[in-house]
Amino acid sequence: MRLLKTKNLLILAFLCLNLTSCTFMNNSSIVKNIKAAHQLSSADEQLTDLYEKKLTMQRKSAFEKLNIMTSFDSLATDSAKAAENKDREYKTRLGFYRNALTSAWQAKNWQSINVFKGNAEKLCNEDAGFDKAPRDCWMIRVIPNLAGLDEENEDVTKMVHASAQVDIEEANKLFGKFVFNMNAIIASLPGIDKSSANEALGEHVKLNAWKALCGQMTTLVSTLFPKSSEKNQAVCAIQDYYKELKSMKLRSDPPIGCSTRVLPDPQNAGCN
Numbered sequence: 001m002r003l004l005k006t007k008n009l010l011i012l013a014f015l016c017l018n019l020t021s022c023t024f025m026n027n028s029s030i031v032k033n034i035k036a037a038h039q040l041s042s043a044d045e046q047l048t049d050l051y052e053k054k055l056t057m058q059r060k061s062a063f064e065k066l067n068i069m070t071s072f073d074s075l076a077t078d079s080a081k082a083a084e085n086k087d088r089e090y091k092t093r094l095g096f097y098r099n100a101l102t103s104a105w106q107a108k109n110w111q112s113i114n115v116f117k118g119n120a121e122k123l124c125n126e127d128a129g130f131d132k133a134p135r136d137c138w139m140i141r142v143i144p145n146l147a148g149l150d151e152e153n154e155d156v157t158k159m160v161h162a163s164a165q166v167d168i169e170e171a172n173k174l175f176g177k178f179v180f181n182m183n184a185i186i187a188s189l190p191g192i193d194k195s196s197a198n199e200a201l202g203e204h205v206k207l208n209a210w211k212a213l214c215g216q217m218t219t220l221v222s223t224l225f226p227k228s229s230e231k232n233q234a235v236c237a238i239q240d241y242y243k244e245l246k247s248m249k250l251r252s253d254p255p256i257g258c259s260t261r262v263l264p265d266p267q268n269a270g271c272n
Helices: 002-017 028-055 060-082 090-106 110-126 134-162 170-196 198-215 216-224 230-246
Strands: none
Touching: 028 060, 028 090, 028 110, 060 090, 060 110, 090 110, 090 134, 110 134, 134 170, 134 198, 134 216, 170 198, 170 216, 170 230, 198 216, 216 230
16 A cells, blocks of 8 residues: 555655645645646547547437537536636646537537637736647637637528528628628638647638638638629639638638639739
């Protein structure tokens, strides 16, 4: 028993050396920090496992699909609650918020995303979070916009299949949301590229922007908008986003088949 206790203390001492707040072996905050870090690691593993299950969701039963989405939602709630604990280390709290937002995004819980993002962004700005935890803070910044694009894609699909009679006011409102989220994503990409965040993050964000641009939003403009000044403005906006994404240093090129050729001629639309 004594040998086991000694071994556990040696493990704790090793972990302690990797924690900047570590001062005394009997400091209870050290144990709490180690426990919180382990909880975050477990939450991230759970998120990865759920995402892998979601990738094969089409082959699952309705009950299994519901269970996966409910699990994402529960994980989001638990991680957000863990992030609110001010006794935990700063970077650990940011990690929990990143997990919460990602889980809520996968659960398609747009309301939770709006609730979480305010506190998460505030925490990132409190203590140089974009320098101390660049991956987490950049994800916290862009996930609400990526989720917004997903929500808009779903709305376009519903609108296309709902009726041949399109509500132009609703179409304009939907395109306005798209513009808001695309502007935010494009504004964030240079910062992600220059930061020490994982390079794959920038590629993933840009790829999601491409998919939204060349997918449902092009469908919205080309099939739903009537021939009007609103359509011309939307055509020009999509052309501008296409050019801007193409000009960025990140490696992601437009996906195969991604083109604005289905749109009316930009010159005829009065684009610059």
